[in-house]
Amino acid sequence: MVKLRSLALMTLISSVWACSFNPSNPSQKGASPPGPNTPLAQSESEPRPSVFITQHAIVQGSSIYNMLKQEGVNPSTILEWVNKAKAIIQLKEVTPGAQFKLSWDSPEKKNVTSFELRYAADASLLIEKAANQQDWTAKKVNFPITTVQKTFHGVVDSSLWESAEIVGVDASLITNLAEVFAWQIDFNRAVKRGDRWRLTVEQRYVEDKPIGWGNILVAEYENDGQMFTGIRFPQNGEQASYYAPNGQSLRRMFLKSPIKFGRITSGFSTSRFHPILRENRPHNGVDYGAPIGTPVLAVGRGQVEFAAYNGGSGKMVRIRHNGIYSTAYLHLSGFAPGIRHGSQVEQGQVVGYVGTTGLSTGPHLHFAFFENGVYRDPIGLRFPSADPVASGEMQDFQKTVASTLRTLPDWQMANNQDKPRQDSVKPTSPIDRPNQEALFH
């Protein structure tokens, strides 16, 4: 009874650990047996007299060091733990909200015998007394992640986000959906009322608690009456990519260079000496040396969102390829016919000509690549394969197509739930659909 009263005074937090947390002496009758996720339980090889556990969370404005000190852990012990933990995690970087458990040899908290910190949804740090009862040992404890398939469907009324919200889909999952079809649909601009979508996704769990989304296995999006299907498939030894049911990749490649026979004269750099401004500044692109008048090619299909003189950039073209990627072409001597704000360009189309307009020391093209509005080094970028499914893998792929399409929720259900419709449901079998590849070239 004394034990129980003193335990009640300790900080008890029911949350992540609620199911494995057992404040009583594990040797006591009726205590739950130590499971795989209860590393604090007594180990057979190393008998301890009793274990008393307190559980805490790092509060805002405090630190793990202060919290441990406050709980009565000796500062020199804390420093030893910090050192032991270094190979696994930097304790000073642990953020508020992280939970930890301390075990003690008595309810009066005389001697601490272990420290366990849950620093990630699926991992914790465990520091225990070594066999010699003097030193401390640190190890990482992994919690098994299980995945469950979930399906969702929605119909767009005012926006894609709203259609997701209605059916309980969070922003991160709808972002992943938009990424699957990023090359087919510009979700920032092309979403129409009446668009509909459905998907099957893995949800990841640790100890029956959802910790986030895994991969979208299959998704369909009908944009302005046109249906797109993406099936996740890992080709031999490659990163998984999304394919149309005919095996064409949903990804599009960029040309390796915007100039046919240019050479790189200056690479991407976070700091380089600017020859005109005479100071160190980032070089947010790649320079290609080429004679004035050399044609400059759009590295991908897209829409021109800028084609005009732009201060130090000189004559410049900027192309938006999809909701994620844009490219810019600077210091041009002139624009190709038809290149103006809003015009559509195909991959490899001439958009302008090499020049030396703006802040430029000589004829060259400055080529910039943006990912979500941030400068990226186009030379260093690696994309998953844009190649179609190889013929040797086609059989496996077709099996995946058949089995994953079957997991999708019924369109009719989506319509009934979100917005009743009178029109008939279009066939969704891949056989009835036109070749998606043909529609995008």
Ligand SMILES: [Zn+2]
């Ligand atoms: Zn440059």
